[in-house]
Amino acid sequence: MSKPEINIQKIDNEHEILPYELLYLADPSRESIDDYLARGHCYVGFFDQRVIGVYVLLDTRPHTIEIVNVAVDPEFQNKGIGKCLVMDAIKQAKQLGAKTIEIGTGNSSIQQLALYQKCGFRVQSIDHDYFVRHYAEEIFESGIRCRDMVRLSMDL
Numbered sequence: 486m487s488k489p490e491i492n493i494q495k496i497d498n499e500h501e502i503l504p505y506e507l508l509y510l511a512d513p514s515r516e517s518i519d520d521y522l523a524r525g526h527c528y529v530g531f532f533d534q535r536v537i538g539v540y541v542l543l544d545t546r547p548h549t550i551e552i553v554n555v556a557v558d559p560e561f562q563n564k565g566i567g568k569c570l571v572m573d574a575i576k577q578a579k580q581l582g583a584k585t586i587e588i589g590t591g592n593s594s595i596q597q598l599a600l601y602q603k604c605g606f607r608v609q610s611i612d613h614d615y616f617v618r619h620y621a622e623e624i625f626e627s628g629i630r631c632r633d634m635v636r637l638s639m640d641l
């Protein structure tokens with residue numbers, strides 16, 4: 486199947502189509518999702534009037550915006566939608582006046598690390614043992630223990 490054409494729109498935090506099932510793919514905590522939805526900017530990607538992607542931007546420091554959640558419906562993954570959402574997030578952050586955009590992911594999240602670097606992000610720092618400190622259960626991806634938070638950023 487060729488890349489689906491998606492239409493990305495900003496939605497307000499009270500909107501009935503807030504796609505929690507997609508937001509949960511990137512973040513298991515409802516508390517954390519509701520916290521950044523209340524303070525951030527939520528954008529959804531539609532294909533044929535169906536919501537198939539989401540990202541959330543949050544103003545973290547002066548002139549700095551972080552992508553705190555990005556997710557694509559599993560049925561539509563690996564078709565270029567994630568890249569499209571991240572490139573749109575970069576454009577929106579610029580329009581919101583940010584000078585830097587940031588994103589974080591686990592050391593074992595190989596696909597995400599590939600995607601973000603292909604979109605122009607550079608590794609900024611490593612928060613060692615972040616996932617060991619903040620999660621009760623051990624997390625494994627691609628046979629790798631997820632221990633460290635890799636923080637990436639890009640100058641806009």
Ligand code: COA
Nearest residue numbers: 510511555556557562563564565566567568590596599600
């Ligand atoms: N090595 C090299 N490149 C890889 C790779 C690997 N192991 N795995 C993926 N990629 C590349 C793809 O080739 C593609 O690059 P290209 O366009 O240059 O070919 C790029 O990563 C992105 O692929 P894309 O199809 O746009 O991603 P997607 O639509 O599947 O969305 C996620 C990616 C992460 C958003 C999606 O998998 C998802 O929703 N995951 C669950 C939620 C999540 O983990 N969110 C991130 C929280 S940090």
